[in-house]
Amino acid sequence: MNDKLQHPKLTFFGAGSMAEALLRGITAAELLPPSNIVVMNRQNAERLQELQQKYKIMPASTDTDKSNALRSADIILLSMKPKDAAVAIRSLKPLLHPDQLLVSVIAGLSIDTIHQLLGNAQPVVRTMPNTSSTIGLGATGISFSEAVNENQRAFAIAMFEAVGLTSVVEEPMIEAVNGVSGSGPAYIYYVMEAMIQAGVELGLTPEVATQLTAQTVKGAAEMVISTGENPGELRRKVTSPNGTTQAALETLDRFAFQEAINKAIHRCAERAREMGDAIRAEAL
Known part of the structure; x- marks a missing residue:
């Protein structure tokens, strides 16, 4: 250089x-x-x-x-x-x-x-x-x-x-980067909000629910990075048949959680293109 x-x-x-x-x-x-x-x-x-x-x-x-x-x-x-x-x-x-x-x-x-x-x-x-x-x-x-x-x-x-x-x-x-990681932190925060709220509803203090949620998200991210394993495989490893995690995941599936995340990311990328089109229109 x-x-x-x-x-x-x-x-x-x-x-x-x-x-x-x-x-x-x-x-x-x-x-x-x-x-x-x-x-x-x-x-x-x-x-x-x-x-x-x-x-x-x-x-x-x-x-x-x-x-x-x-x-x-x-x-x-x-x-x-x-x-x-x-x-x-x-x-x-x-x-x-x-x-x-x-x-x-x-x-x-x-x-x-x-x-x-x-x-x-x-x-x-x-x-x-x-x-x-x-x-x-x-x-x-x-x-x-x-x-x-x-x-x-x-x-x-x-x-x-x-x-x-x-x-x-x-x-x-x-635009795909925008959908996945550009706006990605907001999706995680949204999930964290729901986890904290549920923890409080189950009797935890807001402080404890927040600490446990934040550490859980941090740990899960570090597991993906440090092990190099696919998140789906890590999910399967912690999901015992007929156990508590399976019950929770089945509930998420019933409410189309994965589909909602997928559609949100596609919409984010689409909105980025719309914003770009608006700027382009001013350039013409």
Whole structure:
């Protein structure tokens, strides 16, 4: 990797929770010195000051500072809200030079739509991380446009590996990543809510029900990771014939639990495509 991409200038266009998760990971892993990182948003100067105090990065609050940060960046990370994406990306068009790398964490936003908004085939990395990135346990799908070179590709992967696991996928699979892991933590939290509520109904205190549920979910995930076994096989191993677990699983089947999860993931992926279509419509 050349010196420029060992220590590139990185500008965050958007300063929300995912941007902060990546900031935390990048600075903790010492991928970049904080002086090489600039953060900007539309108008929340207090948020920029907060991030400056926590991570020692450089805020860009004025229009001049923002333009300079975008022009001089080697990498621009797009982390604005989907509804703001089309306008924001169009505003980049007169500021970019051909070898600047754009990295998107915006749900539904395709590489092709970014190219349409810019009017050129800028190097683009499209990603779908999840909120567990905020504690370094994220799961991110990542794909690349043809113009992304090997050094850019390596640095982009390193950024997301700083906040968890990264899987390289073909871009059409990013919506599937969104359905499975992008929104996945919410499904698990929903199941946990139900487990805690049932525990309380059966007489446990909320504190004990929460502790037992959280440890159970953590342990089950670690079993899959550490053993390498299929979750279905692990489930079968703990399901004794005519036992308590079988009775519980039969009840879940009666209420079409597995089908509901499957349909939820498909709907999530479909909604990501709908959001992308809305952004694309603004690009046309």
